[in-house]
Amino acid sequence: MASLRDIKNRITSTKKTSQITKAMQMVSAAKMNKAEMNAKSFVPYMEKIQEVTASIALGSKDVSHPMLTSRPVKKTGYLVITSDRGLAGAYNSNVLRNVYQTIQKRHKSPDEYAIIAIGRVGRDFFRKRNMNVILDIVAVADQPAFAEIKDIASKTVGMFADETFDELYMYYSHYVSAIQQDVTEKKLLPLTDISSSKKLTSYEFEPSAEEILKVLLPQYAESLIYGALLDSKASEHAARMTAMQNATDNAKELINSLSLSYNRARQAAITQEITEIVGGAAALE
Amino acid sequence: MKTIKVSVVTPDGPVYESDVEMVSTKAQSGELGILPGHIPMVAPLQIGAVRLKNGGKTDFVAVSGGFLEVRPEQVTILAQSAEQADEIDVERAVRAKQRAEERLNEQKRENIDFRRAELALRRAINRIEVSERKF
Numbered sequence: 001m002a003s004l005r006d007i008k009n010r011i012t013s014t015k016k017t018s019q020i021t022k023a024m025q026m027v028s029a030a031k032m033n034k035a036e037m038n039a040k041s042f043v044p045y046m047e048k049i050q051e052v053t054a055s056i057a058l059g060s061k062d063v064s065h066p067m068l069t070s071r072p073v074k075k076t077g078y079l080v081i082t083s084d085r086g087l088a089g090a091y092n093s094n095v096l097r098n099v100y101q102t103i104q105k106r107h108k109s110p111d112e113y114a115i116i117a118i119g120r121v122g123r124d125f126f127r128k129r130n131m132n133v134i135l136d137i138v139a140v141a142d143q144p145a146f147a148e149i150k151d152i153a154s155k156t157v158g159m160f161a162d163e164t165f166d167e168l169y170m171y172y173s174h175y176v177s178a179i180q181q182d183v184t185e186k187k188l189l190p191l192t193d194i195s196s197s198k199k200l201t202s203y204e205f206e207p208s209a210e211e212i213l214k215v216l217l218p219q220y221a222e223s224l225i226y227g228a229l230l231d232s233k234a235s236e237h238a239a240r241m242t243a244m245q246n247a248t249d250n251a252k253e254l255i256n257s258l259s260l261s262y263n264r265a266r267q268a269a270i271t272q273e274i275t276e277i278v279g280g281a282a283a284l285e
Numbered sequence: 286m287k288t289i290k291v292s293v294v295t296p297d298g299p300v301y302e303s304d305v306e307m308v309s310t311k312a313q314s315g316e317l318g319i320l321p322g323h324i325p326m327v328a329p330l331q332i333g334a335v336r337l338k339n340g341g342k343t344d345f346v347a348v349s350g351g352f353l354e355v356r357p358e359q360v361t362i363l364a365q366s367a368e369q370a371d372e373i374d375v376e377r378a379v380r381a382k383q384r385a386e387e388r389l390n391e392q393k394r395e396n397i398d399f400r401r402a403e404l405a406l407r408r409a410i411n412r413i414e415v416s417e418r419k420f
Contacts, residue, residue, distance in 0.1 A: 041298035048294060049363055052327060052354050146296035146365060201356065206328035207314045215313075215329035215352055219365065226296050 004269065007262040011255055018251030024087070025244035031142050032178065032237035038143055039175070039230040046227055053220045054194050055201050056209055065213040066161060067221065070190050076113045077165035078103065079156060079188065079225065081172040081232045082122035084138055089243035091173060091181065091236055092121045098183045099171045103131070114165050116156055118149075118229065134164070142233065146226055153222040160189045161218075172228045173235035179242060181235035188224055191217065289321040291337055293346050293362045300367045301346050305339040308360050312353065319355055326355040332407045334415045335362060345370040347415035349408045366408075373416040382409035 002010075057068060080099050082092045099115075107113050110132045117123040117136040126133045137152045160168055168189040173181045187193070205212055286306050293301040309318040311333040329352045337344040351364030385406035389399065 038297075042296055044292075044299060045294045045296050045363065048354070048361055052352075052363070056327065150365065201325050203354075204324055204326040206312060206317070206326055211313070212327050212329055212352065215350070216327075219351065219363070222365070223296055 002261075002265075004262065004265050007258055007265060011258045011262065014251050014254050014258065018248050018255070021244045021247040021251065025241055025248060028237045028241035028244060032234060032241055034143055035230065035234040035237050036175070039227075039234055042227060042230055046223060049216075049220050049223055050194070052203075053191075053216055055203060056205075056212060056216065057191070057194050059202055063209040063213060065210070065217055067157075067189060067191055067217045068213075070192060071166050073166045075111070075165040076106070077116060077156070077159065077168040077189075078113060079116045079168060079170045079228075080118065080122045080126075081170070081229055082117070082119035082125075083236045084120040084140070086121065087243060088236055088240040089246075091239035091243075092119075092125075094183050095171055095173055096122060096125050098185070100125075100129075102185070114159075116152070118152065134159075140229070140233075142237070144226075144229060144233065149226050149229055150222065153225040154218065156225065157189070157218045157221045160221075170225065170228055172232040173239070175231050175234040175238060178238045181239055184228075186224075186228070189221060191221065287321040288339070289319070289323075290359045291362070292359075293335065293348070293364065293367050295364055295367050297366075301337070301344070301369055303337065303339065303344070305337040305344075307338040308335065309338070310335040310348075310353065310362075317353070319353075319360055322357050323355050323360075325357070326353075328353050328355075330362070330364070332404070332411050334411065335367075345415050345418055347373060347412050349411070368412065368415075370415050370418060373412050375413060375416050378409045378412035378416070381405060382413065385409060 056063065078099060080095065082095055086092065103113055110130070114132050114134045115126050117126060117133055118140060120138040123133060123136040123138060135152060135155060137149075140148060156168070159165060167187065170184075170186045170188045172184055172186075174184040175181055288304040288306055289308070291301065291303060291305050291308055292299055307318060307320055309316065311317070311331045312328040313331055314328065317328060330348055330350060332349050333347075335346045335348055337346070346362075346367055346369050348362060348364040348367045351362060351367070354361045354363065385402045388402040389406065
């Protein structure tokens with residue numbers, strides 16, 4: 001059995017850990033609220049751009065644009081959004097496992113796919129496995145502004161345009177609620193499933209529908225990427241909050257059981273001392 | 286006078302929302318003025334200023350590209366970035382301008398960087414001009 005001092009040390013260190021996890025939980029809770037608000041303020045932009053894109057792409061049949069048409073697939077792009085740091089429960093591993101298995105299933109050689117990694121954990125995961133990471137960005141802020149992600153988003157869309165890959169899938173963790181996040185696979189390019197719930201308007205185009213699609217579609221695809229990033233940031237903070245909550249709870253449980261055995265050991269030591277004293281006194285008589 | 290609802294929206298949230306009498310801006314095909322009751326229209330924008338006239342007063346918003354959607358009762362401008370004139374960080378724009386100019390002087394040969402620097406320069410100049418209301 002562990003000595004009194006050992007148990008006491010373990011109790012103090014567990015207490016300190018639980019203070020840290022508790023603090024991290026509260027930080028994540030605050031960040032999650034903010035991330036949720038960011039995601040909300042993005043909604044009007046997304047809705048509008050979706051509505052206009054749908055009106056143009058579905059409304060006029062004779063327009064075509066490379067980003068709207070599927071072509072034979074020689075290479076597939078995967079855009080994977082993870083976090084920079086761990087301690088977020090299964091947040092990263094869920095996404096990575098899903099992508100990894102999909103790639104193993106669909107492709108035989110690394111020439112058939114390319115990975116674009118947002119977030120350090122994802123980048124390191126794929127690099128370590130010698131998978132083809134062509135573009136990466138790390139240290140994205142907790143409340144990312146569009147300007148931060150614009151570069152990688154437009155490069156990604158550009159790679160589809162110059163046929164580096166012929167289709168693009170996006171993997172991220174969709175924020176359902178504070179306790180539920182789902183790994184989501186979304187086909188980003190070509191944009192084949194544009195739809196709008198609202199009534200389509202027929203527009204005049206200035207100068208022409210083709211010219212507008214040229215500006216609109218990349219902007220639309222980039223905003224989809226940004227939307228996914230905001231969504232997964234909210235998930236990240238939610239996942240971290242839950243993980244830290246669990247850690248704090250576990251620490252408390254551990255402290256309880258350690259205190260119990262500490263008290264028991266202390267009691268045993270006292271009992272032993274008394275027995276020794278009584279035994280000593282009896283021997284003298 | 287009749288007014289039309291205008292909103293300028295960016296991925297980071299709405300920047301400007303108000304009822305105005307006239308919207309004028311620079312589309313890629315040229316200068317464009319919109320009054321209430323305009324037919325539905327979509328046009329891509331240049332990097333430039335959007336002028337919103339209401340009463341005797343004119344508001345300025347700097348936009349970096351994007352496009353304009355017009356409906357009879359509403360105008361929406363969707364841009365990747367936009368700022369109202371008094372919210373522009375002029376110092377930052379001046380720094381961006383210097384950076385872009387330096388880059389343009391350095392690498393006249395590489396095409397892609399050249400184009401990006403040029404766009405950055407135009408955005409910076411646009412911001413500075415809008416903040417000084419030089420239109």
